Amino acid sequence: MEWDQEAAGRLERVPFFIRKKVKKQIEEFVAAQGRTVVTSEDVSQARQQLAGGVPLKTGQGELTEAELGRITELIEKGVTIEGLNTKHIKFRVCGGAAGCPLTLMELKPLAVRLADLAREQQLEAFLAGSHDGPVLFHHQFKIALAGCPNNCSQPQIADFAVIGQAKPVRTQEKCYHCSLCIKACKEQAIHLGTGGPEFNYDLCLNCGDCTRHCTREAIVNSPVHYQVLIGGKLGRHPHLAVTLDRQADWSTVEDYFKKVIQVYRDKALDGERFADVVQRLGENLWIDEQ
Ligand code: SF4
Ligand code: SF4
Ligand code: SF4
Structure with missing residues (x-):
């Protein structure tokens, strides 16, 4: 998927730690319309959907536009x-x-x-x-x-x-192999076994992203x-x-x-x-x- 210059510039202004996730959401949004280039107009449309509380993709871990804006403001102001x-x-x-x-x-x-x-x-x-x-x-x-x-x-x-x-741990809940946790993990610290997620704790940063994304409660955070x-x-x-x-x-x-x-x-x-x-x-x- 390509990004035109203006759209790429707007993406650069998204906080670094959620940029990958936002990029992916917008690309899926554009691909669903059968196109291969993201324009600034697509970014605006995606923002409107998110601002209206409609996630581009379902899943507990997706942040809304309002949340993204709030995080950016908090980080900048301290x-x-x-x-x-x-x-x-x-x-x-x-x-x-x-x-x-x-x-x-x-x-x-x-x-x-x-x-x-x-x-x-x-x-x-x-x-x-x-x-x-x-x-x-x-x-x-x-x-x-x-x-x-x-x-x-x-x-x-x-x-x-x-x-x-917070260290993520597998629970007794059934894992549906949806891979949302794998996509959420920026450290490639999870793979799916037959019984559900397995963690490479040498790579894991204990960030809680996978837990937030799992809609089945098949992962929980251990105490902080x-x-x-x-x-x-x-x-x-x-x-x-x-x-x-x-x-x-x-x-x-x-x-x-x-x-x-x-x-x-x-x-x-x-x-x-x-x-x-x-x-x-x-x-x-x-x-x-x-
Ligand atoms: S909890 Fe603190 S360190 Fe983590 S993303 Fe938010 S502002 Fe940054
Ligand atoms: S806690 Fe963070 S780094 Fe560790 S497996 Fe989950 S998403 Fe990956
Ligand atoms: S642990 Fe949760 S997010 Fe990961 S594949 Fe299983 S159901 Fe999906």
Whole structure:
């Protein structure tokens, strides 16, 4: 299927993580009319159907145009939660806190809990005492929370980050081999056996897309768990955050956070960013000094 220039330009403006799905829906819409080129007019017609709540293709996982617009807006604006940020501690919380339908976790209470812990551990006072003069961007400790592995709040460049995840599992419900879950999975992590879906958990990102698309409840999400990352930053010497744990429960996330603040306070050189402490000490970060 070809796309004319204007239609392709409009497709580019769809958020990257649902672009593939939208593209497919529109191509099916055009193919059903016996044509092979998608025009801007087709995109408009498809949008009208979606905006009217009529999915181009049935299935629980299809997002309506209204939802797509809402997600785009949330991602662009970001979410501000009252009372989280201080002068030196800045939270980036993804649109899941304001209704993005893809979120796997309740972001607001978890963000508030981390802010409380930071207060208890006196992180703000430590940061304030670690440099003189005005607070610049690189003096701030960044905390990111992402409701799903689409990672719109950029956890990879935060000092401490948490990503919500849910492992898909097969149920006893009969699988109808409709392949909707396979089409939904961007990681090619599912294949259909005679008894239903089988998952390659080495490829799976625990994003919940397959569960959302299965209309037969043959897949469910296991309880949410959290990926924890530390030590990401931009600036003069950028580093991507490293994964500390791929499957933590919330109480373990809190323990990690307290430990991170403790080692930062104990081991940072004057004015050193936490990400630089992580780079400098590597695995020795966690070893208590005698
Ligand atoms: S990270 Fe996931 S839940 Fe959060 S805004 Fe992006 S798509 Fe939505
Ligand atoms: S949860 Fe795993 S198997 Fe399901 S769609 Fe996401 S990556 Fe694929
Ligand atoms: S698990 Fe669900 S979505 Fe996947 S093939 Fe079976 S019925 Fe269809």
